[in-house]
Amino acid sequence: MALEQLKVREIVKQAVSKSVDVPEFQREFVWDPGQVKLLAESLYRDYPVGSLLLWDSSGHQEAKTAQGTQASLWIVDGQQRTTALCLLLGMKPFWWPDAQEWNRALERYNVMVNILPGRGGDQLEFALPNPIRHRDPRWVEIRRILSTEKVEDLILLTQEVVSQIGDPDTMMTAFA
Incomplete structure (x- = not known):
């Protein structure tokens, strides 16, 4: 065996x-x-x-x-x-x-992940979708993340999310 x-x-x-x-x-x-x-x-x-x-x-x-x-x-x-x-x-x-x-x-079975957890939180948060999460750009379908094959694609996804949030501090947190 x-x-x-x-x-x-x-x-x-x-x-x-x-x-x-x-x-x-x-x-x-x-x-x-x-x-x-x-x-x-x-x-x-x-x-x-x-x-x-x-x-x-x-x-x-x-x-x-x-x-x-x-x-x-x-x-x-x-x-x-x-x-x-x-x-x-x-x-x-x-x-x-x-x-x-x-x-x-x-x-x-659509699992979502909060890719920008609150300050001080270094752990991603996982959840099932609901209308609020669908509207919140920080919550991303895990399939979108897992289907990327290159680091550059993940960076683009993060930039897209950060631009939707529109907070400059979030950009610093995302790329820290």
Whole structure:
């Protein structure tokens, strides 16, 4: 049995690219939005989030989603976390059958982060959306942050947020 450490993006990439699948005996995704938010916060704070248990299923029964080419690695433990990671990054795992349902799930599991916490607070604040947060430029959908691949894109996002706030002190705080 091999132990391998993967980055979140690598796990999501495997879920999207059919490198891993969900066996027939796994339940559907049942986490509520609060659990997805807590997973995001745990990752940010570098808390342990558990491990994934993958089973090399070559030569066994078909997976739940057997669509032509099938992955030989099945997620035996960690399907809820893997799907939640896909939601956080906005990338549909191939075992999620319906695109419209996925789009509704993206709305329902939309985690936001306050990228400019109050003075003295060095920790980001995570929350689920509400009308007030949607209007407050400090609250950004975590997908917008996680979908950036370059530091320059994060700087541009921060500049955009700071310009919407219009407070020069905020600019100093954001880039301190």
